Amino acid sequence: MSKLSHAQWSSKMAFILAATGSAVGLGNIWRFSYMVGDSGGAAFVLIYLACVALVGLPILVAEWLIGRRGQENPINSMVDLARKNGRLPAWALVGASGVLAAFLILSFYSVIGGWSLSYTLGSVTGAFTGQDADGVSAIFTGLLGNPLALTLWHTAFMALVVWIVARGVTKGLEGAVRTLMPALVVLMLVLVGYGMTTGHFGEALAFMFSPDWGAVTGEVVLAAMGQAFFTLSLGMGIMMAYGSYLGEDVNLIGTARTVIILDTAIALLAGLAIFPIVFANGLSPGEGPGLIFVTLPLAFGNMTGGMILGLMFFLLLTFAALTSAISLLEPVVELMEERTPLSRVSATLVGGVAVWALGIAALMSFNVWDDFLILGLNVFDLLDTFTSKFLLPLTGLGAILFVAWRLDRDSVAAELNLSGGQATLWHLVSRFVAPVGVILVFVSSL
Numbered sequence: 001m002s003k004l005s006h007a008q009w010s011s012k013m014a015f016i017l018a019a020t021g022s023a024v025g026l027g028n029i030w031r032f033s034y035m036v037g038d039s040g041g042a043a044f045v046l047i048y049l050a051c052v053a054l055v056g057l058p059i060l061v062a063e064w065l066i067g068r069r070g071q072e073n074p075i076n077s078m079v080d081l082a083r084k085n086g087r088l089p090a091w092a093l094v095g096a097s098g099v100l101a102a103f104l105i106l107s108f109y110s111v112i113g114g115w116s117l118s119y120t121l122g123s124v125t126g127a128f129t130g131q132d133a134d135g136v137s138a139i140f141t142g143l144l145g146n147p148l149a150l151t152l153w154h155t156a157f158m159a160l161v162v163w164i165v166a167r168g169v170t171k172g173l174e175g176a177v178r179t180l181m182p183a184l185v186v187l188m189l190v191l192v193g194y195g196m197t198t199g200h201f202g203e204a205l206a207f208m209f210s211p212d213w214g215a216v217t218g219e220v221v222l223a224a225m226g227q228a229f230f231t232l233s234l235g236m237g238i239m240m241a242y243g244s245y246l247g248e249d250v251n252l253i254g255t256a257r258t259v260i261i262l263d264t265a266i267a268l269l270a271g272l273a274i275f276p277i278v279f280a281n282g283l284s285p286g287e288g289p290g291l292i293f294v295t296l297p298l299a300f301g302n303m304t305g306g307m308i309l310g311l312m313f314f315l316l317l318t319f320a321a322l323t324s325a326i327s328l329l330e331p332v333v334e335l336m337e338e339r340t341p342l343s344r345v346s347a348t349l350v351g352g353v354a355v356w357a358l359g360i361a362a363l364m365s366f367n368v369w370d371d372f373l374i375l376g377l378n379v380f381d382l383l384d385t386f387t388s389k390f391l392l393p394l395t396g397l398g399a400i401l402f403v404a405w406r407l408d409r410d411s412v413a414a415e416l417n418l419s420g421g422q423a424t425l426w427h428l429v430s431r432f433v434a435p436v437g438v439i440l441v442f443v444s445s446l
């Protein structure tokens, strides 16, 4: 008996760790802070929090539920469930667009993973020690202007991802997530503490939490919702795939709450660490994708023990990025393994090389292709915008609509351990609040 319950506990724990490993990554630190800065601060943060709670939570639960019931890759799960419920396999499109999104996202995610690797090395060599704002900006601009260096770092990051996925050891990383994630949180707290010593912490707090609602546009709302999907790894079939490994005993809503609180806490800490440094050094919050790469080296370069702390931070960031990137490549590989004669290793290589090649196009938009624009966006921004503001919300919408409108209401409530008023609340949120929220955001951005 005790043996059995231990086995269940460890599988539940393994699941939480895998989901957290996927969720916590560059999205929380790199992307969250630069989106907040770009979108003018607090209004974005508060809308983002509302999106996480009202849209993110129900969709996360819906994806897990589909995966657990379907027990297969996202596309097959959707098709089988749809057939069982007498529906057309058109629902399979939801799974397919998720896999496409994962492929596109990984291509530019790996480029930023490469930046993180490069800054890990920069911390060791003391490149940031004693630098001022101009110095760190010059280092970053130098990296962006060097396609060869960007390619090497992107290649190194992607090679790590491919190596881990090909060996099929992704499960073995869960133990590492368990120890390294708390370490990342501690380092973030150290950085927030440093932010407090700059004398600009209050300014950062106001920037993040005291909104100017007048400045809110449909574009800001769409960006906030896109960030909620991106950071929770939603709308990509990834959480669905994880759901297929879930035991019946796992409480989906409670687990979703745990993962979301952790993910959100790390993002908010990142903001509280970065914006004091921005204001203290007269930098612009709207710096763009380079925001953490010009602010954090300033902090590490000018605090005692900064070299070792910087090294640890960028190593942990790279690790967090790796566990997320692995979860992006898995579904692509899994699909190829099941649908083509390729072995796991070949499937990983083929998928990895395709992602890598697209990543080269993405990184060239910072230099040689910086004036090659499609719809006014360079390749990097196009990949990011098309996925986070369009593909992910649409796929997530498909998942929640399917669970709320196509599956049997009572059996879903029973599966989520809900009854009475709570069941009604879930019903209303999953049928109306979350889908209407996503649709309204789309409409308002037009």
Ligand code: PFF
Pocket: 022, 023, 024, 025, 026, 027, 028, 102, 105, 230, 231, 232, 233, 234, 236, 238, 324, 325, 327, 328
């Ligand atoms: N959620 C990850 C992050 O915040 O960095 C990024 C990500 C991983 C997005 C996996 C999507 C995904 F499927």
Ligand code: NA
Pocket: 022, 023, 024, 025, 027, 028, 230, 231, 232, 233, 263
């Ligand atoms: Na995240």
